[in-house]
Amino acid sequence: MTKSALVIGAGIAGIQASLDLAGRDIHVYLVDKDPTTGGKMCRLDKTFPTNDCSACILSPKMADVAGHPNITTLTYTEVMKVDGKAGDFKVTVKKKPRYVDLTKCTGCGDCIAKCPTKNIPDEFEYGLSTRKAIYIPHAQAVPRVALIDPNYCKKILAGKCGVCEKTCLKGAINYEDKEEIEVLDVGSIVVATGFQVWDANIATEYGYGRYDNVVTSMEFERMMCASGPDHGHIKRRSEDHEEPKKIAFVQCCGSRSEKKGWKKYCSSVCCMYATKQAMITKEHADVQEDIFFMDIRSYGKEFEAYIHRGEDQYGINMHRSSRVSNVEENADKTLTVNYTDANGDPKSDVFDLVVLSVGLNPPAGAEEFSKILGINLNEYGFCETSVFHPLETSREGIYVSGAFAAPKDIPTTVAESSGAAAKAGACIVDANFEPCAPKEFPAEKDVAGEEPRIGVWVCECGINIGATVNVPEVADYAATLPGVVYSTKTMYACAQDTLQAISQAIQEKNLNRVVVASCTPRTHEPLFRNACREGGLNQYLFNMANIRDQCSWIHMHEPEKATLKAKDLLRMAIAKAHYLEPLEGAKIPVTNAAAVIGGGITGMTTALDIAAQGYPVHLVERAGQLGGHALQFRHSEDGVDTAAFVKDLVDKVNANKLITVHLNSEVKDIPGFVGNFKLQLKDGSEYDVGAVILAIGATPYVPTEYNYGKDSKVIVNLEAERMIAEGKFNAKNVAFIQCVGSRSDDVKYCSRVCCATSLRNAIKIKLADPTANVMIFHKDIRTYGFREEMYRKASEVGVRFLRYRDTDPLPEYDGNVVKAFDTILGKEVEVPVDCVVLANGIKPDREEKEEIAKMLKVPISKDGYYFEAHQKLRPVDFATEGVFVAGLAHWPKFMDECLAQASGAASRALTIISKPYLVSEGIIASVNETYCDGCGVCEGCCEYKAISIIEVDGKKKSSVNAGLCKGCGCCVAACPSGAMEQKGFTSQQIIAEIDACLDFPVGGQ
Secondary structure (H helix, E strand, O other): OOOEEEEEOOOHHHHHHHHHHHHOOOEEEEEEOOOOOOHHHHHOOEEOOOOEEHHHHHHHHHHHHHHOOOEEEEEOEEEEEEEEEOOEEEEEEEEOOOOEOOOOOOOOOHHHHHOOOOOEEOOOOOOOOEEOOEEOOOOOOOOOOOEEOOOOOHHHHHOOOOHHHHHOOOOOEOOOOOOEEEEEEEOEEEEOOOOEEOOHHHOHHHOEOOEOOEEEHHHHHHHHOOOOOOOOOOOOOOOOOOOOOEEEEEEEEOOOOOOOOOOOOOOOOHHHHHHHHHHHHHHHOOOEEEEEEOOOOOOOOOHHHHHHHHHHOOOOEEEEOOOOOEEEEOOOOOEEEEEEOOOOOEEEEEEOEEEEEEOEEOOOOHHHHHHHHOOOEOOOOOEOOOOOOOOEOOOOOEEEOHHHOOOOOHHHHHHHHHHHHHHHHHOOOOOOOOOOOOOOOOOOOOOOOOOOOEEEEEEOOOHHHHOOOOHHHHHHHHHOOOOEEEEEEEOOOOOHHHHHHHHHHHHHOOOOEEEEEEOOHHHHHHHHHHHHHHOOOOOOOEEEEEOHHHHHOOOOOOHHHHHHHHHHHHHHHHHHHOOOOOOOOOEEEOOOOEEEEOOEHHHHHHHHHHHOOOOOEEEEOOOOOOEHHHHHOOOEEOOEEHHHHHHHHHHHHHHOOOEEEEOOOOEEEOOEEOOEEEEEEOOOOEEEEOEEEEOOOOEEOOOOHHHOOOOOOEEEHHHHHHHHHOOOOOOOEEEEEEEEOOOOOOOOOOOOOHHHHHHHHHHHHHHHOOOOEEEEEEOOOOOOHHHHHHHHHHHHOOOEEEEOOOOOOOOEEOOOEEEEEEOOOOEEEEEEOOEEEEEEOEEOOHHHHHHHHHHHOOOEOOOOOEOOOEOOOEOOEOOOOOEEEOHHHOOOOOHHHHHHHHHHHHHHHHHHHOOOEEEOOOOOEEEOOOOOOOOOHHHHHOOOOOEEEEEEOOEEEEEEOOOOOOOOOHHHHHOOOOOEEEOOOOHHHHHHHHHHHOOOOHHHO
């Protein structure tokens, strides 16, 4: 069986799938038709709800792919043909000519500066700026090398010019470059080709393409972005180029409509990205912003809170409207937006700029590409999948992730991409599988006894840092500090060219310390450490100053003080760097097995995916049977009965010899650390495992409202579903009341699944009895993605909808009628009822979650769900290594989302338990046995149980477990004798930083 996998598409979905497969020691071909990796996420300014710089959080993953020994990246390459079957595909690819040698080009830009052919619309910037015939696609391109556009190059077109060839000192220009055909042998394929944005020219009523100051949301991202054409300074596109004072955001542009050229589905992400854009714009300018929408679809983790923050803290005006009817341009290039207000009355307002929140389309050429792959598309032109197999295409061995399957946000995309990697890996890993060899770095130079030779890089990060901090001044200042032999500024320190420059400078300038002043070490420190290793320097001889979060972001209105503070922080970082020492992590053996806590559909899927690659799993379920909450479902999905699917899943688990099922079992404790956990059950049994996956689910909210449990007319959705399935639902006048136990003062989040559940039941009631009167009382109908079809179908069969104000309490019910204020009619409405169906939300089991959270030292969010390591890029990981989360333990979600995330958690766990050993972090506590008297104070204060008291030569001494120690430093602070020291944060290093803060010379002399 072939040991390679093919990933098609190098956006965030393809990157994550590649990294997970490569982390499983599988060789990966990562192919993309674009000349660089990163996809559309490279074009985004920031991401919600954390407002992290999008390019910054993506750059580490792009760099990881570029430097990974198990990944062969083939950009500017197209898939032409796919032959064979699962386990043995032969894929023909065509490498397009770049006319620039990748191995020789350094990305210096000299050729671009000299090229006479200019004013070509820049595709990356959506035509907002221009480029030349030879160009580097964007500032953070990976690979960061030039290419020539043959449609504009005078040398290629007419045999004239040749300036770039004469300019290039590396001899990288090759006008005779030709297409290359290559056949790849792979065992499985992951398709992650992403999406394209809807063509706003179709919406003629909004004037896009005719009015200068009507732009799309993607264009606005580039206008906002620090790396954009105006370096983040938002200006009108008309000739005056003034900063807009009033901006309108028009939602559902291209989505949720049956108009010609529009899409019926909801594009899932538009409500949130428009709010994000409005909030970030508010942070940089005094501007009035209005968002015009039909329904706010803030269904994701902390999305609802984010929307309220935009309204309450940022003052963004939210207009619930049927839809903006049209936009008109005025003589002064301002724009009149015509809409209906909350009362249904026509209104008009004038804005300086209108942003169209365009939806997501299938990728360009999807139909032709699907024929090449031999897979089916759905009615909307996206890849066909099913609810119970959300990552599988119609062709065995080919899997899908990201927005090629459906419009979806970044966290869902990343989790599903890991899941697709798990499925793809199962096609490759068998008894004959040979893992790839680990990467070899250059031999580390011996710096013992050398005087510090420090190299400093100060990052501008576009306007993220550069607009507030005087970066050239800070870099010049660093050059004057003791020990600094090289100091420079860089536009993006995390870009591939700067990382390579760091590695080269270490060798060429004989650097033995590196300091980078940029953004947060939380996401970027591993990136720079790796650059040091590539240069032959121990990775712990690196230090970092966070001048973005701690200077430019929080002091954005005080540039002089922010610059002074940046100098202070950098001076302190350099002072500490003088005393950095080479460190080494310890090799930790790994137990090649996993524990899955929770036996619902999420836990069972995770267990099966891990077992599919040959590793034992302990599946723990506190109930007497597997299946969890899904056992109560009575509906079908994609023509398959849910109960039958759950039964089949249970049968597969019970039949799998690698899965040990523990029913009626509860976890007593899970001590240990990554690769070496001990699963202890309350029955006294213990099992060694290398990773732990939390899939303990959540429970339906049990209403206290509407006299539920006492009034026989009042039921919840699951009870209605069961009665419908059994033919026992006979009510003629039915009211569904949404948001019972969600979006309230007590439970502020949206439970995500309730709207679709109510619609499914309402449709069944109407189809069974067309004379039934069915009314749904709601604040918003949140049928995102393809579930919008349910909303449309419900309307077609006669289900009626009453929207009440989201500031109002729940509708009233007196036993005979449901009463609420109808925002469309503008008056109170009474509806007589025989049955009231409550759309009860989902709530976490806080007691169980908190108990296990304490065992594993993992956090819980304010809403009671497990809190992942990073909401965008590590949605199934915890900060505690070796522990993962999936399904309702993470957040309310549909079955297909649970199943996909379950596979994602399995994939992440496999990257650990498939290894013979791991290397621990070097920055941990250490014991000076000369001073240690074994008092045990450190053992008592260690939250991670990393310290134990042992006997050495008959005397008690402290001992630190490198695998458990997280380098928190509590033991160092508590030690009464000063015997505990923190590697990487020694007393000498900390004192040097304090002295530097007080502007004392290095060493306090």
